[in-house]
Amino acid sequence: MASPLLESLRGALTAMPPGALVPRDWLLEQLGDVSPDAPTPVVPAPPAHVDVTIRGLAQLFGKQPSTVRAWVERGDFTGAYKLHGKEWRVPISSVEAFQDRQRRRAKSEPRLSAWRSVKPANRASRSESGLKPVTTRSPRGNAQA
Numbered sequence: 001m002a003s004p005l006l007e008s009l010r011g012a013l014t015a016m017p018p019g020a021l022v023p024r025d026w027l028l029e030q031l032g033d034v035s036p037d038a039p040t041p042v043v044p045a046p047p048a049h050v051d052v053t054i055r056g057l058a059q060l061f062g063k064q065p066s067t068v069r070a071w072v073e074r075g076d077f078t079g080a081y082k083l084h085g086k087e088w089r090v091p092i093s094s095v096e097a098f099q100d101r102q103r104r105r106a107k108s109e110p111r112l113s114a115w116r117s118v119k120p121a122n123r124a125s126r127s128e129s130g131l132k133p134v135t136t137r138s139p140r141g142n143a144q145a
Contacts, residue, residue: 051089060095071098 009027016022054072058065069088072080077094 051091052095053090054088057090057095 013022052060054065054068057063057068057072061068071077072088072090077090077098079094080088080090083089
C-alpha cells in the first residue's frame with residue numbers, strides 16, 4: 001500500500017490534462033519527504049536556443065516568407081545558414097542584432113511629418129491662382145518661365 005503523500009500526488013497528477021507540463025522542482029519537493037537520500041537523476045538540459053526558420057521569422061515580423069528569405073539572402077542576418085543545403089536557419093543572436101539595427105535606424109530617420117517643416121519654393125514666381133507658374137513673353141515670341 002502506498003503512502004498518503006504518494007496517493008495525493010498521484011491524484012494531483014491524474015487530475016492534470018494529458019501532456020501537461022509539471023514543474024520538476026515542485027514534483028521533487030513533493031517527493032522530498034518520501035526518500036531524502038535517493039539520488040537525483042541526471043537529465044540533460046534542453047538546448048538553450050534553437051535557430052529560427054524562415055517561416056518562424058515571417059511570423060515574428062508579420063511578413064511573407066518570401067520577404068524574409070530575401071532579407072536572409074541579402075545578408076541582413078549574419079550567421080544564417082542552410083540546413084542540409086535546403087532550409088535557411090537563423091541564429092537567435094542574429095535576429096536580435098537585426099532588430100537592434102532596425103530600432104536604431106528608425107530613431108535616426110526623420111519622421112513622416114518632417115515634410116511639413118519644409119518651406120515651399122519661391123512663391124513670388126507663381127500666378128495668383130497658384131496652379132501654373134507666371135510666364136512672360138520674350139521679344140521673339142517664345143514663352144519663358
